[in-house]
Amino acid sequence: MENSRQQKNLYYFLSARFLATLSTGIMKAGLAWHLYDLTGSKLHLGLLGLFEFIPLVVFALLGGKISDQYDRRKIVLFFNTFMVIATSALGFLDRMGALQIWMIYALVFLFGICRAFFSPAVHAILSNIVQSGHFPKALAMSSSLWQLGVILGPSLAGYIYAAFDSAFWMYNASALLRVFLMFSFFLIVGQNFTAKPTTHSGSIYEGLRYVWKRKVILGVSSLDLFAVFLGSVVAILPAFAKDVLMLDAVGYGTLRSAPGVGAALIAFALAKYPIDKKIGQRLFITAFGFGMSIVALGVCNSFVGAFIALFFMGAFDLVSVVIRQSIVQMRTPDDMRGRVSAVNIVFISASNELGDFEVGVVAQIFGIVPAIIAGGIGTCLVAVVWPLLFPSLRKLNYYTDVEQTVPERNIA
Incomplete structure (x- = not known):
């Protein structure tokens, strides 16, 4: 990162990443509150996750393949253009009183399609900008x-919705941030963001085979x-x-930001003191802590207690994210990063968006609090079982430790 062009590109990339997250945070949190305000249904909240999950699973592997063949920067720009248009349109429909519930699901479905293509490209671009030795710190x-x-x-999102009692400004604020x-x-120029074709350049399923052969990557995913x-x-x-x-839109928005507060503080600490040893053990410890934080949230009946539980949930999750992404990116050649990132995105989407649907269904049937507590206990059990299933990941000390791969004949 000593090269001035790389430093500038990293600055522009980080700025874009922040704006993208801010835009998505406004859109998704606002959509959820707006939808619950309209329907009062926990099942409808869960369906938001399902409608984002379906296109991600269908198109993610293709998105990874395209990311490994074409300019990754242009891919990001192209699909974000669709998001700007669609989000603005939803805002204007709400302003005219013509917004219907199916239109909200349509936007989420489109976001899933766009994310399937631009997310693999974004993950790979950071690896193009910085050298591997600086990657954990840059991440x-x-x-x-x-x-x-x-x-x-x-x-x-909460403040905008409460201040104007309308989703119009919320949706258009999200769209404007995507323009920025x-x-x-x-502004990111002067570097090559198209992977060089090699022996790995082949089927869109090459990423699946690559992950399956490498048990450390399979374990973290x-x-x-x-x-x-x-x-x-x-x-x-x-x-x-x-x-x-019993919170209003502002209280919800503040509570929704609590995981980010915990994660941000830990992220700043990791930027200065990156985790570079006992990688496997720390990954499983943070996964268990993540589950316990969810259990704590379920037994809370006050805003302060819930905020603290979500704070620690975000902190534990961030450590896990940094370790997982560092393992995947540092152990994957550049010409495979798009497809491997796509596989990882499918795993992430299955956990996040399909998990949203699952918790919405469980909450609708058994209640909100039982759904949260049961989910936290399940997460803790996974953190206990996975070290037994993936001993090579449990024993991983450094990111660069050599891993034995599964022979090709074992791959279906």
Whole structure:
């Protein structure tokens, strides 16, 4: 990162990452509150996750393949353009009183399609900008700004919605921020963001085969899949805030930002003191802490207690994210990063968005609090079982430790 062009590009990338997260935070938190305000249904909140998950699973592998063949910067710009148009249109429809519930789901579905293509490109671009030796620190810096966006986005959504009693300004604020992030990506120049074709350049399923052969990468991806799937509680926070804690839109926005506050503080610490040893042990410890934080949230009946529980949930999750992404990116060649990132995104989407649907269904049937507590316990169990299933990941000391791969003949 000593090169001035790399430093400038990293600055522009981090700015764009922050703006993207801020925009997404406003949109998703605002959508959830707006939808619950319109329907009062926890199942409808869960369906938001399902409608984002379906296109991600369908298109993510193709998105990874495209990311490994074309200019990753242009991919990000192209698909964000669609998000600007769609989000603005939803705002104007709400302003005219013509907004219907299916239109909200349509926006989420479109966001899932766009994310399937631009997310693999974004993950790979950071690896193009910085050298591998600086990657964990750069990732921590990126995560810091990402979490700052996570903090501010939901809070801004709550304040905007409460101040204007309308979703119009909320949707258009999200769209405007995406315009600014596109401008930041325009400024990233002077480096090659297209992977060189090699022996890995082939099928869109090459990423799946690559992950399956490498048990450390498979372990971190599947850990995220099951731990976060069971512990996905953010989707029903509007219901928890409104029906359990009796909060308004501002209170919900503040509560929704609590995980980001905890994550941001940890991210700034990791940027200065990156985790560089006992990687596997620390990953499983943080996963267990994440689950316990969710259990604590379920037994809280006050705003302060819930905020603290969500604060620690975000802090534990951030450490896990930095470790997982560092392992995946540092152990993957550049010409495979798009497809491997796409596989990782499918795992993440299955855990987050499908987890949102799962918790919405469980909350609708059994209640909000039982759904949260059961999810936290399930996450803790995953954190206990996974070290036994993936001993190579448990024993991982350094990111660069050599890993034995599964022979090709074992790959279906």
